[in-house]
Amino acid sequence: MEINAFVIFFAAIFTSNILLTNFLGMCSFLSVSREVESSFGLGVAVFFVIVCTTAINYAVYHLILVPLDIIYLQYIVFIIVIAAFVQLTELFVERFSPVLYYTLGIFLPLITVNCAIFGVSLFMVIRNYSFLQSIAYGAGAGLGWLLAILSLAGLRQKLKLQRVPAGLRGAGITLIITGIMSLAFIGFSGIAVIQ
Amino acid sequence: MNKKQIFIQSAFTENAIWAQILGICSALAVTNQMKNSLVMGLGVIFTLALSMFTISAIRSLIPPRVRMMAQTFIIAFYVILVDLFLKAVLPEVSQQLGPYVGLIITNCIIMGRAEAFAIKNTPLDSMIDGIGAGVGYTLVLLLISLIREIFGFGAIFGYQVMGTWWTPWSIMVMAPSAFFLLAMLIWLVEIRKRKKR
Numbered sequence: 001m002e003i004n005a006f007v008i009f010f011a012a013i014f015t016s017n018i019l020l021t022n023f024l025g026m027c028s029f030l031s032v033s034r035e036v037e038s039s040f041g042l043g044v045a046v047f048f049v050i051v052c053t054t055a056i057n058y059a060v061y062h063l064i065l066v067p068l069d070i071i072y073l074q075y076i077v078f079i080i081v082i083a084a085f086v087q088l089t090e091l092f093v094e095r096f097s098p099v100l101y102y103t104l105g106i107f108l109p110l111i112t113v114n115c116a117i118f119g120v121s122l123f124m125v126i127r128n129y130s131f132l133q134s135i136a137y138g139a140g141a142g143l144g145w146l147l148a149i150l151s152l153a154g155l156r157q158k159l160k161l162q163r164v165p166a167g168l169r170g171a172g173i174t175l176i177i178t179g180i181m182s183l184a185f186i187g188f189s190g191i192a193v194i195q
Numbered sequence: 196m197n198k199k200q201i202f203i204q205s206a207f208t209e210n211a212i213w214a215q216i217l218g219i220c221s222a223l224a225v226t227n228q229m230k231n232s233l234v235m236g237l238g239v240i241f242t243l244a245l246s247m248f249t250i251s252a253i254r255s256l257i258p259p260r261v262r263m264m265a266q267t268f269i270i271a272f273y274v275i276l277v278d279l280f281l282k283a284v285l286p287e288v289s290q291q292l293g294p295y296v297g298l299i300i301t302n303c304i305i306m307g308r309a310e311a312f313a314i315k316n317t318p319l320d321s322m323i324d325g326i327g328a329g330v331g332y333t334l335v336l337l338l339i340s341l342i343r344e345i346f347g348f349g350a351i352f353g354y355q356v357m358g359t360w361w362t363p364w365s366i367m368v369m370a371p372s373a374f375f376l377l378a379m380l381i382w383l384v385e386i387r388k389r390k391k392r
Binding site for chain 1: 216217218219220221223224263264267268271272274275278279293294297298300301302303306369370371372373374375377378381382383385386389
């Protein structure tokens, strides 16, 4: 079954948003989304890392793991690739662009344990995507995550001035907002081409 | 602290989900049916117990610089075992859980317990702490999935409990309900905590 990479890209952003329908990357989503600027920084970093690691993991999976018949090692290998890539990016950014390092660099260590990135690599394998499809899926998922965390941060900034029931402050109200956002994103599935 | 206190502390007072808001990803994703939740919970208990034991047992051998990486390896090792076991014994559930079994590796609960407890306690205590955290996590999963399965499918563990008159709430099968239910749970726990003070 060949699905147009373009369709996958848009589906990953809207109809099957990695955060709002697959619940991946919730931990950093809940803790960093207090301010718009830092959310944007983290979102961009996640987007970049997802696209690159998906490409690398695709190559590793199809060129090394499948020929050697050691698919069961995929979890460990994917994690190593992601951790190594994040570490390299951090060194690289620190060395060549201090400005970028201070805006993005602080988020990079957080990313290794972000399940969205690992999840995208696993979905890519489970759904048997081709290389182009994987890249499109990775880019869509990254953008979708960025979109979700940015909108949540915007809403949470407004929320600072509102009166929230005492017990709901913090995680509770954030989850309710996320639920409502998730409802809104389900509205997009009216235009879904694939499930 | 004796063993019982350790267990109660990590399962209830410091419950990973409602007190520390960790491990939310999988808590939301697998809770549409109780069977999936139970299998996932058992997988997490197994991984937590054994990886806490291992990490604690070799804690003096791990160089601090590569501590995280070493912990990830140990956790990944046990997750692979769980994954292979599920594929062989419960292939259907394994298929439904999809990538979420593998995602136990990046489940923040496990890393959290390793960093907070296993790194400075004896292997046996760490194992009990791990089992406690896993049990607390499983209870939350089962509670949320109970509500979602009853309203969404009219069933408990796949057995139809509501009659034919029941109209399933399709929202309960979809993503948003998981967010709402978890928020309600956290709210209730907070209210109880405030009353106690």
